[in-house]
Amino acid sequence: VLPGWFSEISPLWPGEAHSLKVEKILFQGKSDYQNVMVFQSSTYGKVLVLDGVIQLTERDECAYQEMIAHLPLCSIPNPKKVLVIGGGDGGVLREVSRHSSVEQIDICEIDKMVVEVSKQFFPDVAVGYEDPRVNLHIGDGVAFLKNVAAGTYDAVIVDSSDPIGPAQELFEKPFFDSIARALRPGGVVSTQAESIWLHMHIIEEIVANCRQIFKGSVNYAWTTVPTYPSGMIGFMLCSTEGPAVDFKNPINPIDADASHNKTLGPMKFYNSELHKASFCLPSFAKRVIESK
């Protein structure tokens, strides 16, 4: 049989669809929250798809996981307590574990099937769960944050899917309020913040909410992910009132010699020059994001 093609048709990117050549479908399931599929692509390794939307491929996941984790953690001295909302594939955990100052990594993922499927088909991504500092909570991030004592975390990373489906609430103001409350003064948050090519209106709203809630700094950074429509995705990087955080100046380099970095191997994407460059925006985005 001729291998088929997977085309990513979604209301999130009307009129366009990125396609990948399929060698073999490895898993198809329906969890309590979404459809889950894994396929072997011809040129991007294995691919994780949730409700028809590509979440990661083995070939380019590094560009997303490394940036969403190191942009916040390399911007503050000595991060100790980190919370990941979403990120059930374990890739953000892998990257957070590279920071030897970190003592506790809590993760709250709503869909158990994503964790199990990642451990089965994406061992180099799910390796993050093997770190002894990781505590996995299966549940809704909104509810989880309500039970967190104020000022608990140095950093919160929201590795969500998109505002259509289970992650919808993770893009709304009350959720950002609960993050600000959970962070210490001068604490930082990094969230998946869509594409400036496709979602400028969503980003405009997110930025307006963040400016009301995070009284430290509010920045938008971006990375290039070939298998995401428009070839890129961005992040909100915000800090709460307190010790100033200059996201554009990475003050906390990763200890490359730390033991966990020896087992994980070198980073494939992030470096401090790219850290600085990732906050440079095209004019059409700058005038919306930096004026709000």
Ligand SMILES: NCCCCCc1nc2ccccc2[nH]1
């Ligand atoms: N944790 C996975 C990150 C989000 C994956 C889904 C996705 N893919 C996208 C492509 C362009 C803009 C927003 C997108 N959102």
